[in-house]
Amino acid sequence: MNDDAKLNQDLAERENVAPVRDADAAAPRVAGIAGGVHQDRKHDSAIKHVTGRAEYTDDIAEPVGTLHAYLGLSTRAHALIRDIDFSAVRAAPGVVAVLTAADIPGVNDVSPTGRDDEPIFAEGKVEFWGQPMFAVIAETRDAARRAAQLAKVTYEDLPHVLDAEAARAADMPYVTPPLTLKRGAPQAAMSRAKHRIRGRMRVGGQDHMYLEGHIAFAIPGEDEDVIVHSSTQHPSEAQHMVAHVLGVASNAVVVNVRRMGGGFGGKETQMNLFCAVAAVAAKKLSRPVKIRPDRDDDMSATGKRHDFVIDYEVGFDDQGRIEAVTGDFAARCGFSSDLSGPVTDRALFHADNAYFYPHVQLNSHPMKTNTVSNTAFRGFGGPQGVIVAERIMEEIAYHRGCDSLEIRKRNFYGDKGRDLTPYHQQVEDNIAPRIVSDLEERAAYQARRKAVLDWNVRGGVIRKGIALTPVKFGISFTATWYNQAGALVHVYSDGSIHLNHGGTEMGQGLNTKVAQVVADAFQTEFDNIKITKTTTEKVPNTSATAASSGTDLNGMAALDACTQIKARLVEFAARKWDVSPEAVRFLPGAVQVGEERVAFADFIKLAYMARVHLSAAGFYKTPKIHWDRETGKGRPFYYYAYGAALSEVSVDTLTGEYVVDRTDLLHDVGRSLNPVIDRGQVEGAFIQGMGWLTTEELWWHKQGQLRTHAPSTYKIPLASDRPRIFNVELADWSVNRENTIKRSKAVGEPPFMLGISVFEALSMAVASVADYRTCPRLDAPATPERVLMAVERLQAEG
Structure with a gap:
């Protein structure tokens, strides 16, 4: 065996x-x-x-007297506010009040890092186009929205900086302290390397484009109390922020989340602003208040994925084996810190992807810019690191004139001596080589690559490309204290079960998986479990549902609660039937006690009559992890999830347009809790990652206004953009060797990077016009325009 x-x-x-x-x-x-x-x-x-029967925040019945809020946004990227004339606003039909910074009873700040750099309403100065300056409260949403446009603002313009490259040139400050990861002697090793390549890559940002936008609905209570219904991934942070802004204790604020219509990280910190505005208005006016921006204003006023400019250098030998890597990662962070520190940290954590760098130094540069403060997005900086690792592999492959897959294989993490990351964590369970070889065989990579080469050698307008890329992705919050969770489980006297936990449901199936864990623990039917809304009233001090850790943390917390209740039930049964505890077993729909089998509901009724406590609060904290940012060393990740993608594309070299002909995905989720949901997550992550790298382009004009601020100007992938052939499989042989929930692995973020295979395949198709002699160095997103320009550049050089 x-x-x-x-x-x-x-x-x-x-x-x-x-x-x-x-x-x-x-x-x-x-x-x-x-x-x-x-x-x-x-x-x-x-x-x-x-x-359409799923209820979201906007579906909650509005009490009589509900008011509506709307934000007044700046129309300058950087300027002093000399005056705001609200006379026309206050005179507009239906307007009840106008809120400014002066109306905030507590602190005018919702910075998640506590740096006091993210005001709810700008005071004296605006620092990006679209920054909230005030809120109009009116009888209807339409009245508030129309009135907000009537304010007359007098500005005094100041110089502004819009991107990371310009920010570095202008010596703009960091929004948060930078990080350096270093191992070995990279400069000395680089100077000794036989071959060296330097390059620069620009990696674009991405809008979350959730179906349900930001929304908050605040209902005032007695004394200092307020209840806030919101679409947030982080109810506890929203609770603390509302309390901070109101100047009250956290126990006066309740935040409820039944479900979200998508989040992707965009509702981890960005919802704080909307919760605070609704709560301040509700308490000031003693009436319920709802705030829901239009899509245009949502996209203008809320943060996105960080875009990066990365300068890299790699030294390698004749076989393409890496000897040294250095990299500088400059990110457009926006006007405030938000989560830019941990996001840019994580880009460095994943700049190795699945590859061992014998000597390495990586530096982050989180730059302040006069743009909206960028925030969490699926992958949390990891994709921006992984894509540079894949660019390095591509560079070496074109330099050495060989298949990029062979270069990848030669640089995989390996046995002792080749198993230490740039942050000094040992890669203990490296299954990347097996994942890749498995997919290579399943999807007939070698035969298909030969067919692509044969096609391209004929010349012609349509060129093809193919690429197989791996993913190694660390799982855990790098802020160690976030790796904890709570859950509350009640077993009622009729045998039905109530489940509440600290995670939030945004369509990813978290509630379903955690309920499956509870059903499995009690061996009762899934439909016997009632999953209730996430609320700060039941489980306190929760972490954000982010970092792919929702099931890992909340599933274990729920299991802990079940284990407590089961221990009491076993003790009761052993005493009542006079058997040993080992003779008590939970079976499907029943409990076996010695030779007697009792239906689960009947057994619970007996326990209740015997006054057995049938409720428990569970708790879990991730073991083994630690991280010292000052030294750049530790074990920030509990384990790694792996995956591989093989994509094939066809490019029209006259227009730059392309189609994805086929994609094969093989992804590692350990022992899947729910394979069909996990496959759905892998599919969706791949498409979203493909969109980030191909069609989703953010563009600001010179004055600093985001012009891609609606679905009419910002292109996410459509159903017609999916691969013509799309095969998705889970690595059914994988088992998580760490003691996670039922030995499963996280699935939310890791497969996002599988979309890089499409980007690399496009690069190969472009390179074919110059006989693969030169790396095309495509910037992301590889829009048809960029692809066409790259084709024309290589043809001109050739």
Whole structure:
């Protein structure tokens, strides 16, 4: 029996489930209750989503007297506010009040880092086009929106800087302290290397483009109390921010989230502003207040994925094996710190991707700019690091005249001596080579690459490209204290179960997975569990649902609560039936006590009558992790998730337009809690990653206004843009060797980077016009315009 099979046997015995076959075989992972873990289960709200019965914040019935707020936004990128004339605003029909910084009873700041650099309303100066200066409160949303346009603002313009490159040239300050990761002697190793390449890559940002925009609905209570319904990924932070702004204790504020219509990181910190405005207005006017911006204003006033300018240098030998890497990562962060520190840190953490750099130095440059403050986005800086690692592999491959996949294989992490990351964490479970070789064989990479080369050698207008790229992605919040979660489980006397946890549902299936964990623990039907809204009233001090950790953290917390209740139930049964605790077993729909089997609902009724406590608060904190930012050393990640993507494209060299002919994905989710939901996450992440690198382009005009501020000017991938052939598989042989929830792995962020395979395939197609002699050095996004310019540049050089 090999090591994987032994591990599976051990897990099966511990979890009281049927063991799987050899780890190399594709087999069902578990036998047990229908709707339990390791089984396909539709999203608990799927039918409600498609029938329109799923309730979002804007669907909550409005009490009589509800008012509506709308923001007044700046029309300068950097200017002093000399005067604002509100006379026409206040005289407009339906207007009840105008709020400015002077109306805030507490602190005019919603900075998540506590740096006091993110005012709710600008005071004396605006620092980006679209910055909120005031809010209009009116009887209807339309009245508030129209009135907000009537304010007459007198500005005194100041010089402004719009991008990271210009910010460095202008010696703009960092919005947060930079980071350096260093191992070995990179400068000395670089000077000794036989071959050296320097390059620069510009990587664009991305708008979250969630279906449901930002929204908050505040209902005032007695004394200092206020209840805020919101579409936020971080209810506890919104709670603390509202309390901070109102000048009250956190226990006076309740934040509720039933579900979000998408988040992707855009609702981790950016919702704080809207919650605060609604709460301040509600308490000031003693009436419920809702705020929901239009899409244009949402995109203008809220942050996005950080765009980067990366300067890199790599030294390598004749075989393309890397000897040294250096990199400087400058990011457009915007006017305030927000989460730019951890985002730019994480770009460095993932600048190695799946590759070992013997000597390395990476530096972050989080630049202040006069643009909206950028924020969290799926991958949280990781994609910007990974794509540079793949660019380096591409550079070496073109330099050495060989297949980029061979260069990747030669530089994978390996055995001792080749297993240490730039941040000094050991890569203990490196399955990247197996994932890649598995996909290479499954998707017939070698034969298909030869066919692509044969096609291109004929010449012609249509050129093809193919690329196979890996992903290694660390899982955990790098802010160690966020790696904790709580859950609350009630078992009612009729055997039904109430589940509440600190994670938020944004369509990713978190609630479904955690409910499956609870169903599995009690061996009861999934439909016997009621999943309730996330609320700060039940589980306090929660972490954001981010960093792909929602299931890892909240699933373990829920399991801890179940374990507590089950221990009491086992003690009760052993005493009542006079058997040993080992003779008490939870079976599908029943409890076996010695020779007697009792239906679950009947058993719970007996326990209730015996005054057994049937409720528990669970808690979990991720073990083993630690991180010292000052030294750039530690173990910031509990484990790694892996994946690989093979994409094939066709490019029209006369127009730059292209199609993705085929994509094959193989992704590692450990022992999947719910394979069908995980496959959906992999598919969606790939498409979103492909959009980031191909069509989604943010553009500001010279005065600093975001011009791509609506679906009419900003192109996300359409159904017609998906690969013509799209094969998605999970690595069914993978098992997480760390003690995660049922040995699963996170799935939200890691597959996002699989979209890089499309970008690399486009690069190969472009390179074919110059016989693959030169790396095209495409910047992202590789829009048809950029592809066409790259083709023409290579043709001119050739």
